[in-house]
Amino acid sequence: MASTMSALDSAGRRGRAGGSRARRDAWVFLALALPNLALIAFFTYRPLLVNMYYSTLDWTLGAMDATVVGFGNYVEFFTSPDAPAVLGATGIFTVATVGGSMVLGLLVAVSLNQKVPGRTLARSAVFAPYVLSGVGVGMVWLFIFDPVYGALSWVLRSVGMASPQWINDPKLSLVMVIIVYVWKNLGYCAVVYLAGLQSLPQDVMEAAALDGAGPLRRFFLVSFPLLSPTTFFLLITSLLSSLQAFDIIKIMTPTGNGTGTLIFEAYLQAFGAYNRAGYSAAISVVLFVLLLIMTGLQLRFVERKVHYA
Amino acid sequence: MSAPTTAAAGNAASPARGIAGNAPDATNFSDAKGPVAPERRERPLSRANLARTLATGYLPLLLATVVVAAPLAWMVLSSLKSPGEIITTDLTVLPRNPTLDNYAQAATTVPFARFFANSVIVTVVGSTIKCVLAVLTAYALVFVRFPFKRAIFLAILVALMVPPQVSVLPNYIFIAGLNGLNTYWGIILPGLGTAFGTFLLRQHFLTLPASILEAAEIDGAGHFRRLWQVVVPISGPSIATVTLVTIVGEWNDYIWPLIVTDRPEMMTLPVGLTLLANSDSTAQAWGVLMAGAVIVIIPILVIFAALQRFIVAGLTQGSVTG
Known part of the structure; x- marks a missing residue:
């Protein structure tokens, strides 16, 4: 970038006076970038601040007036049974989906990393669910999980087992949405891990093989440690997207039966049955603080990555 | 293992x-x-x-x-089955008499054609504007002199990580205040700012050889000619990547259209599928719901199958290059 800029700058200086040129460039910059920047500022950054303000109000969505309650909503959230339930569901969902899609993604990546015909097709196939509508995918899986007419219940019956009550049992509902979320996202992890595996230095792998290391030792003592930047990248991006999971949870458990994660609970409180805008905003702020910590880690990682490479 | x-x-x-x-x-x-x-x-x-x-x-x-x-195949096969073949514990894989009745019933229960048209309108208009904005912003960030460019880029990078879900309540209050509920502009406007496209195209523009742009400038080409006649034509694959990823995102977008529409004639497909699932006449009517799911899923699946190289590259961007 530096070389590009200085080249253009010197070309400009040769032509006209620097001052008017800089002023004109500033106008060009604003004309090009301002619409996008203004939209991002107004619809992405402004809501973060507005949410913090809303979170201090006792305010019913649609009502004309609201009472200022300070940290009341936060106190209510953290002292009510909501907090352990919501934070628990968020924690279980996040750990299980991130862990599940990364471990399975790595396994798929390792098997994709062989020189067998058809692997390009398999790679596309496993990635496909990642780009599909979470609502459509959730609906398909809801049918598969149906305790009476679902394909899964049929499979279980044919081996002599009764289908679990996926929909009615809150614990199983959470398991169900986790399974679907992992199914949708493991292809992303697999493709990213595959790229990591393919960029491993071949001479190191060769040296380990010549030293007599077996396949398992080579994987755990050589490949996996060398993949650590990829693992860290996936950990952060998966954490971020898990904390934002909404579509699958909403379509499969419309009223949040054991699946009230932070994001879904914030939605239910404001737009579900309760219309509690202030309380919902407080939950959103809690979620945002969590995401902020993740983002901080991500930015530090980008920095580290530069030194690594 | x-x-x-x-x-x-x-x-x-x-x-x-x-x-x-x-x-x-x-x-x-x-x-x-x-x-x-x-x-x-x-x-x-x-x-x-x-x-x-x-x-x-x-x-x-x-x-x-x-x-x-398997689940996707099951979806398609089930959508072609008669109710008797679905509401049974005696499962068959292939439909005995493939029928489009489920699609017809989905379309009479809720206005599915209208949902489809709405999704197409929102996706085409939204993606077009977002891509143009991304190209303009990325060009400005790379090729136009301006103070604070690093800070602006950092702000875009951070916006990339702020989930739209956190912003829905304030944006809902704002759009509702302008009578934007149940309107196309109300659905499209809040998502138009594009951090992802800007980021991806900026990374690409930085790799373009400076000599080409210098030559164009010496020839007297202004910024706009340099952008449209030099930078855009040689950035086809990157712009295609941004366009496709944006299309996928707009088509699948759920939480915002769900909140901002409650009249069926303004709903997009994912929201309409929710309406179909909630309507009494289709509760447990899995064949009809699978027909709805097919209409939501298949267009993106077809685009992905044809152009997956660009989409995979765009969505996994940053994993290897940093």
């Missing part, structure tokens, strides 16, 4: 084989090199070797592909 790792070891043990795969001379080369290569390698097409290749190479791939494809 052990199957894939053994297979990976097969590759790692003989890196000299390269892309030559099982070519006999490559195999001999790797055998001659060291004690690690198993003896079985001497006859690449022996029965034992073939079985091993199938078990470690194909089986995991086949399993992964089936796990992914």
